[in-house]
Structures are given as structure tokens and as C-alpha cells.
Amino acid sequence: MNLYEADDQAELRILLITGGWEVRRSFNQIGIQPGDRVRILRRAPFGGPLMIDNKGTRVAVGKQLAEQIRVEVLP
Amino acid sequence: MKVALVGQPNSGKSTLFNAVAGYRSLTSNFAGTTVEYTHGQARVEGMVLELIDLPGLYSLTPTSAVEEVSRDYLLGGDWDVVINVLDASQLARSLELTLELLDLESPMVVCLNMMDEAARKGMTIDTHALEVALGVPVVEAIGARGRGINETFRIAEEVAKTGRRPRAFVYAPDVERVVGELAGKIAVRIQGEAAGAPTESGTRSPVSGVRSEQSGPSPSLDRAAIACNGGHCSSACCGHSPAMEGQHGPRGMAAVAELPVQPQTTPPLANLHASELQSPVTNHQSQIADFPPARFLALQSVQSDPRHIPVLNGGVPSGPWTPDSGPLDRARKEINLRTGLPADAAVSAARHAACLTLFERVAHVARPKADWREQLDRLAMHRIWGYAVLAGVFLGFFRLIFDVGKLGEDRILNVFDLLVAVLTQHMNPQSALFAGVKGAVLGTAGAVAIVLPYLLPFLVGLAILEDIGYLSRVGYLMDAAMHRLGLHGTATLPVLVGYGCSVPAVMATRILTSRRDRFIAAFLAVLVPCSARMTVIFALVGFYLGANYALGIYVLNIIVVALSGAILARIWPEISPGMLMEVPAYRVPSMRVVALKTWWRLREFVLVAFPLLVVGSVVLSLVDFYGWQHGINAALSPLTALLGLPRSVGLTLIFGVLRKELSLLMLMQALGTTHVLGAMTAAQILIFTLFVTFYLPCMATLASMMRELGWRLTLAASGALLALAIVVSLAARGVMLLL
Numbered sequence: 001m002n003l004y005e006a007d008d009q010a011e012l013r014i015l016l017i018t019g020g021w022e023v024r025r026s027f028n029q030i031g032i033q034p035g036d037r038v039r040i041l042r043r044a045p046f047g048g049p050l051m052i053d054n055k056g057t058r059v060a061v062g063k064q065l066a067e068q069i070r071v072e073v074l075p
Numbered sequence: 076m077k078v079a080l081v082g083q084p085n086s087g088k089s090t091l092f093n094a095v096a097g098y099r100s101l102t103s104n105f106a107g108t109t110v111e112y113t114h115g116q117a118r119v120e121g122m123v124l125e126l127i128d129l130p131g132l133y134s135l136t137p138t139s140a141v142e143e144v145s146r147d148y149l150l151g152g153d154w155d156v157v158i159n160v161l162d163a164s165q166l167a168r169s170l171e172l173t174l175e176l177l178d179l180e181s182p183m184v185v186c187l188n189m190m191d192e193a194a195r196k197g198m199t200i201d202t203h204a205l206e207v208a209l210g211v212p213v214v215e216a217i218g219a220r221g222r223g224i225n226e227t228f229r230i231a232e233e234v235a236k237t238g239r240r241p242r243a244f245v246y247a248p249d250v251e252r253v254v255g256e257l258a259g260k261i262a263v264r265i266q267g268e269a270a271g272a273p274t275e276s277g278t279r280s281p282v283s284g285v286r287s288e289q290s291g292p293s294p295s296l297d298r299a300a301i302a303c304n305g306g307h308c309s310s311a312c313c314g315h316s317p318a319m320e321g322q323h324g325p326r327g328m329a330a331v332a333e334l335p336v337q338p339q340t341t342p343p344l345a346n347l348h349a350s351e352l353q354s355p356v357t358n359h360q361s362q363i364a365d366f367p368p369a370r371f372l373a374l375q376s377v378q379s380d381p382r383h384i385p386v387l388n389g390g391v392p393s394g395p396w397t398p399d400s401g402p403l404d405r406a407r408k409e410i411n412l413r414t415g416l417p418a419d420a421a422v423s424a425a426r427h428a429a430c431l432t433l434f435e436r437v438a439h440v441a442r443p444k445a446d447w448r449e450q451l452d453r454l455a456m457h458r459i460w461g462y463a464v465l466a467g468v469f470l471g472f473f474r475l476i477f478d479v480g481k482l483g484e485d486r487i488l489n490v491f492d493l494l495v496a497v498l499t500q501h502m503n504p505q506s507a508l509f510a511g512v513k514g515a516v517l518g519t520a521g522a523v524a525i526v527l528p529y530l531l532p533f534l535v536g537l538a539i540l541e542d543i544g545y546l547s548r549v550g551y552l553m554d555a556a557m558h559r560l561g562l563h564g565t566a567t568l569p570v571l572v573g574y575g576c577s578v579p580a581v582m583a584t585r586i587l588t589s590r591r592d593r594f595i596a597a598f599l600a601v602l603v604p605c606s607a608r609m610t611v612i613f614a615l616v617g618f619y620l621g622a623n624y625a626l627g628i629y630v631l632n633i634i635v636v637a638l639s640g641a642i643l644a645r646i647w648p649e650i651s652p653g654m655l656m657e658v659p660a661y662r663v664p665s666m667r668v669v670a671l672k673t674w675w676r677l678r679e680f681v682l683v684a685f686p687l688l689v690v691g692s693v694v695l696s697l698v699d700f701y702g703w704q705h706g707i708n709a710a711l712s713p714l715t716a717l718l719g720l721p722r723s724v725g726l727t728l729i730f731g732v733l734r735k736e737l738s739l740l741m742l743m744q745a746l747g748t749t750h751v752l753g754a755m756t757a758a759q760i761l762i763f764t765l766f767v768t769f770y771l772p773c774m775a776t777l778a779s780m781m782r783e784l785g786w787r788l789t790l791a792a793s794g795a796l797l798a799l800a801i802v803v804s805l806a807a808r809g810v811m812l813l814l
Contacts, residue, residue, distance in 0.1 A: 017420075021417075021419060024417070024419065024420050024423070025134075025136065025419070025423075026655050027655070028134070028171075028420075028423040028427070029133035029134045029171075030133060030168070030655055030656075030657060031165075031167065031168030031171065031427075033423065033424060033427040034420075034424065035424075035427075042456055042457075042458075043458075044456075044458065044461075044551055044552055044554060044555060045458040045459075045555065046555040046556070047555050048551070048552070048554045048555035048564075049551055049554045049555075049564070049653075049654045051456065051551060051658060054168075055167050055168070056164070056165070056196055056440070057165050057167075057168055057657060058657065058658040058659075058660075059655065059656065059657055059658065060547070060550070060551045060554070060564075060654055060655070060656045060657075060658050061653075061654065061655055062554060062563075062653025062654035062655065063653065064653040065653040065654070065655055
């Protein structure tokens with residue numbers, strides 16, 4: 001499952017960031033890495049970005065980028 | 076003594092800088108780039124410090140020009156100490172940059188800013204434990220309230236004087252082992268190159284030092300060579316004794332063990348004494364033998380984009396620091412083999428893991444209280460109400476700008492009218508000198524009375540919206556819509572501001588990171604009819620043809636904007652894959668920051684646009700005085716004939732470039748009547764208005780475009796706009812001929 005497909009408010013764990021060097025770097029820069037626990041707080045309409053919570057940091061992630069993140073739902 | 080301020084965006088770095096350097100600071104570009112940084116002198120507790128405020132960066136491994144230039148500046152070593160400013164409330168993420176900076180193994184102080192924000196989030200941070208773990212002084216601060224600032228600078232000065240150099244943080248063994256080997260090879264290569272081609276070591280000029288490395292090996296490399304050839308380098312000097320078990324270790328031990336040539340360089344301490352003897356006050360990193368450390372270079376090479384040759388020498392593709400591609404490829408493969416990850420991901424994962432471990436050791440997070448800001452975001456970022464709030468904020472914003480602006484404009488214009496009246500009494504109104512002076516006065520009036528009253532409240536409002544943290548929320552809300560224009564959500568502001576005035580709209584494109592986005596946003600922003608063009612639209616089309624026609628122009632304009640955006644996005648395709656942006660917590664705006672931001676932006680406008688407006692106005696006055704308008708009308712006659720307009724409106728189009736609303740005033744003067752409909756047909760009025768709406772931006776806008784985009788892009792945009800105006804007007808003419 002990718003991040004964009006995940007449900008709002010669910011506790012998620014990032015498994016893998018696909019999409020090459022630039023995508024990995026930009027996620028890394030903003031402090032998002034495989035293994036991190038994140039939660040989707042809300043999403044903008046019309047295929048707009050997601051707002052996720054990552055250890056208290058709020059990050060807006062565009063749809064295309066969110067689709068590059070593989071996640072699993074934590075129990 | 077040179078102090079470099081380094082921190083992630085929104086870490087409050089500039090607040091710290093402003094608190095001590097304030098209004099005396101200057102903005103410059105890094106040599107050969109458009110990347111700006113702020114610098115200035117500060118007097119802190121009796122010491123004079125030279126401060127360099129680098130642009131905010133998330134990491135030293137660059138993904139943007141800004142980061143690349145900032146990293147190269149740090150690698151250039153033209154500084155004595157780094158102050159790493161952290162947002163304490165974002166400690167986990169902020170530590171990533173801190174660990175990277177530690178890899179530079181250079182004098183450094185950590186300033187834990189926004190401690191109040193961290194407390195509000197329920198975070199407690201054991202500063203002492205952090206200090207011990209990092210091996211550098213950590214100072215708590217609340218920059219917005221001025222707390223901890225002086226202490227930060229005082230300790231930075233101490234650290235710079237003693238030249239205390241921290242050790243790099245040690246990452247996962249799998250990574251560390253391979254990187255150590257590579258570092259050894261890099262060190263050998265540096266020594267080889269330096270020994271092979273010793274050059275005169277010279278002092279570097281500030282900042283341009285970054286670029287001066289292009290000409291040859293840097294002084295620090297020469298020093299490395301001299302020191303090592305002099306026999307000071309022994310294996311004993313290369314390893315440090317671990318300061319903390321399990322956390323710190325000797326750099327590149329693997330390399331020391333496995334390579335035949337003793338790698339690494341002089342002991343930091345011995346070298347420090349040498350440089351201290353030469354200059355007791357400054358302790359430039361560029362004068363330190365093993366700067367930048369080989370391990371840092373190895374890490375950077377491994378992390379850099381594998382599709383490019385690693386660029387680690389101030390923009391030189393293959394400097395002496397760059398490892399051969401062979402060893403680098405092998406190192407990457409080795410890391411990949413050991414960790415199962417691409418090498419760059421393995422390094423960042425290792426650093427990330429180190430950060431999290433460190434974070435968990437030094438910080439404790441209690442459950443944060445649900446505060447009003449979360450409630451506010453529920454409304455402000457809601458999928459429906461969020462847009463209502465957005466519309467409300469922008470309407471209120473514009474309303475305020477216009478109300479304040481109108482108030483100022485009328486009053487200031489009265490003063491200038493008075494001045495012209497006085498001049499008319501005391502000078503010969505028939506002289507060329509009078510025409511020139513009058514032009515200068517009117518030009519100044521245009522700048523001071525018409526632009527300034529709107530620009531000033533706008534800039535204040537913009538700085539407040541920015542400082543509160545609302546702008547990033549606008550970006551979030553508008554991202555999907557802006558994608559249709561080939562832009563991201565953050566470009567909403569410039570385009571909307573364009574309805575008010577194109578000058579601040581173009582200036583607002585600075586918040587965008589890529590040159591492409593800045594260009595497209597600026598182009599669309601000037602395409603949108605500003606308030607001056609609104610005057611023309613309403614006074615001509617609205618008055619003579621009816622409000623529906625005026626509204627029609629606005630609708631047509633929106634269609635043209637959307638089409639232009641789509642076309643530009645095709646011509647200059649997007650490289651960045653989408654929005655990835657931190658949404659900062661709401662903050663109470665700091666009036667000092669707002670005032671400073673406004674002042675800097677205003678100063679730029681005054682310096683760039685004022686002279687142009689005044690000179691342009693003088694020239695047009697003289698044109699009028701000497702009666703050159705016939706020549707100009709004749710020169711423009713092909714254009715006016717093409718559009719089916721009276722020949723005499725040619726000059727008004729030139730005036731319109733000076734100030735848009737002048738084309739309206741001059742039209743009446745050119746036609747010799749205020750009853751435009753008598754002199755022009757309804758169709759001509761419509762075509763004239765359309766042309767004026769779309770053609771070249773006014774001179775002040777052109778000036779700010781030059782400032783933000785450079786003259787090439789400004790020229791390209793102007794050409795495109797002119798072509799667009801002709802096409803739109805001709806299409807309108809065609810449609811009306813058919814009807």
C-alpha cells in the first residue's frame with residue numbers, strides 16, 4: 001500500500017521510499033525515512049497534498065510523492 | 076572573526092542574526108550565483124564579529140542550488156566557527172544537519188532555539204546530555220524574546236578562539252567501515268595532488284573564496300602537503316581516542332589499518348597551534364590542514380547523486396578531493412551489499428538512526444496538550460472551510476492594502492501637485508528645464524505617491540502572513556489547483572497579489588525555490604490585471620461599453636492565464652516531483668522580523684525602481700516638450716494600424732509602460748477630448764483596453780523582474796507578453812469584424 005492510499009488518522013510505518021535518488025534525498029531532508037511512524041492528519045481536495053504528522057513535525061506531501069512511499073498499517 | 080550561522084529553514088536563524096546585526100546587515104550574492112545570503116558586523120558584549128547568515132538548509136548533501144552553494148561556502152573554510160541553530164521543538168529532525176556539520180570536525184556551537192515552543196509541545200530536553208553526546212557546547216535560547224542570544228555568540232567566540240574541534244559522530248559499522256576506507260583513499264589522493272603541485276598559499280577574499288578554488292588547490296590542501304611532507308604526520312596522530320564509548324571513534328580506522336600509505340593528516344591540535352601563532356584572533360578553517368576532513372568528503376561522495384560525477388570542490392568537476400570513480404563505485408557497491416540499500420539511502424538511514432537514538436536519549440516527549448492551534452488548523456486547512464478562510468484572508472488583505480494605500484496616495488499626491496504649482500510660479504513653464512524638472516517631480520510622485528502607499532502595507536502584510544505561518548497553509552490548499560498551471564501551491568500568493576500590484580507580486584516569487592517556478596509565477600502574475608490596469612478597464616470599457624464587458628475582460632484574462640500556464644509548463648517542464656513542505660506551527664509574528672523583512676524588500680524596490688521611474692518620466696516630459704510624439708506615433712503606426720486604432724494612441728502606449736494608468740490619462744490628452752467614445756469606436760476602445768491589459772508590464776515591474784529573474788528571462792517574458800497582447804487584440808478585432 002502506498003501512503004496516498006492509506007486511511008486518514010491510521011498509524012502507519014514507512015517501509016520503503018521508491019523513486020530514485022532525488023525523491024529519497026528530499027524525504028530524507030525533511031526528516032522522513034523508512035522505519036518512521038507517520039499519520040495522515042488531513043488531505044486537500046481534488047488530488048491535493050496530504051498533511052502528515054511525523055514525530056510532531058507537520059509535513060505537506062504532494063500526491064505524486066506520497067505514492068512513492070510504501071507503508072504498512074500498525075496495529 | 077567570522078561566524079557562520081547554519082540552520083534548517085524556520086529554525087529562527089535569522090531572528091538570531093537580526094537581533095545582533097539588525098539594520099546594518101547587507102544582502103549579497105554568492106560569487107557567480109543568484110543565491111543570496113545576509114552578512115553583517117555585530118558587536119556582542121564588546122567583541123566585533125563578522126556574521127554570515129547562510130540560507131536555510133536541511134542538509135549538506137545538496138538537492139538545490141541554494142544548498143550546493145551553502146555547502147561549498149562551508150567547504151571553502153572562510154570562517155572560524157559555525158553556529159548551528161536548531162528549532163528545539165523539531166529536535167529529532169534538526170539533529171540530522173547537526174550530525175552532518177559535526178562531520179566537518181570544526182569549531183561549532185549548537186543553539187537550541189525555540190525552547191518555549193518545545194516546552195509547549197510537551198518536550199523536555201536534557202541539554203547537558205546533548206552537549207556531552209555531541210561534543211560541542213549547546214546553548215538554550217528563545218530567539219524571539221532575545222533570550223540566550225548573547226550567550227550563544229559569546230560561547231561561539233570562545234570556541235573559535237580555542238579552536239576546539241569536535242569529533243565526527245560515528246554511524247553504523249557497515250557504513251563507517253566502507254566510508255573509512257574511501258576516506259583513506261581520498262586523503263592519499265589529496266596528499267598526492269598537493270605534493271605534486273605545490274602552489275603559493277594565499278589568503279582568500281571573503282565569500283569569493285568559494286569560487287577561487289577553481290584556479291587551483293586550496294591553501295588548506297597546500298598546508299596539508301607541507302605539514303605531511305615535513306614529517307609531522309604519523310599514524311599516532313590520525314586516530315583520536317574515543318570520547319564516549321560506542322558513540323565516538325577514530326575517524327577512518329579501517330583505512331589506517333588497511334592502507335599501505337599512512338592516510339589522514341596532521342593532528343588537529345598541532346595544526347591549531349601553528350595557525351594560532353600566525354593569527355591569534357582568527358582561526359579560519361581554510362588555514363587548517365585537514366579541512367575539509369577526508370571522511371566528510373567520502374560521506375558526501377557516497378551520498379551524492381550516483382548519476383553525476385561527485386562534485387566536491389567548489390563546483391570543479393574533478394578536484395583533488397574527488398575520489399576516483401573506481402573506488403567510489405566499489406564503496407557504493409560494498410555498502411549496498413552490506414546493507415541491502417542504495418549507498419546514499421544507507422548513509423542517510425545510518426545518520427537517521429543515530430539521530431533517533433540521540434533524540435530518545437536526550438529528549439522526553441509528554442503527550443502534547445490539544446491547543447488552539449490544532450483547532451485553528453482544523454478550520455484553516457479544512458477541505459471546504461479552509462477555502463472560505465483563504466478567500467476571507469485575501470479579501471481582507473487586499474481591502475486593507477487599498478484602504479491604506481488610497482489614504483496615502485491622495486495625501487501624498489496633493490503634496491506633489493502643490494510642488495508642481497510652486498514650480499510653475501517660479502520657473503519659466505516654456506523652458507526645457509521646466510519640462511525636465513516637472514518630469515522628475517511627476518516621476519517621483521509616481522513612485523512615492525502611487526506605488527509606495529500600496530507596496531508598504533502589502534509588504535508588511537506579506538511579512539506578517541509569512542511569519543504567522545499561514546503562507547505554507549495556502550500552499551497546501553492551492554496545490555491541486557496550481558498544478559493545472561504547471562506550478563505548486565506555494566505560487567498562489569504571487570499570482571493573487573498580481574491583482575493588486577505587479578511589483579510586490581514579482582517580488583513575492585522569491586518564496587519559490589526553482590528558477591522555473593519563479594519565472595512562470597512572475598509571468599502569470601504580471602499577466603493578471605493589476606489595480607492600475609483595473610482603472611483603465613473600468614474607466615474605458617466599463618464606462619463606455621458596460622460592466623459586463625469589463626467583467627468579460629477579467630474572465631478572458633483568467634482563460635489566458637490558465638492557457639499560458641499550461642503552455643509554459645510544456646515548454647519548461649517541471650523537474651521537481653511535487654510538494655514536500657514543512658507546515659510550521661502558527662506563531663505570533665515578531666514585529667522586529669516583520670519590520671526588517673519589510674525594510675529589506677522596500678529598500679530593494681527603492682534602489683531599483685525609483686531611478687527608473689524618475690528618469691523615464693523626465694524623458695517622456697522632454698518628448699512632450701520637444702514635440703517628438705509625432706515621430707513616436709509614426710514609429711508605432713504599423714502596430715496601431717494592425718490593431719485598427721487611431722494613430723495618435725501610439726504615444727499613450729509608451730506612457731503606459733511608465734505607469735499603466737497613464738495610458739488612460741494620455742489617451743484623453745492624445746485624442747484631445749475626455750469623451751473617448753466620440754473619438755474612438757466601441758470596438759476600438761475594447762481593443763485598446765485589451766492591448767493595454769496584456770502588453771508590457773510597467774517600468775517598476777520590469778525593474779523588479781530584472782532583479783528576480785535576470786535580464787534574459789525579463790526580455791523573454793516581455794517579448795512573449797507583447798506577442799500575446801497582439802494575438803489577443805487581433806483575435807478580438809477578428810471576432811468583432813465577424814459580428
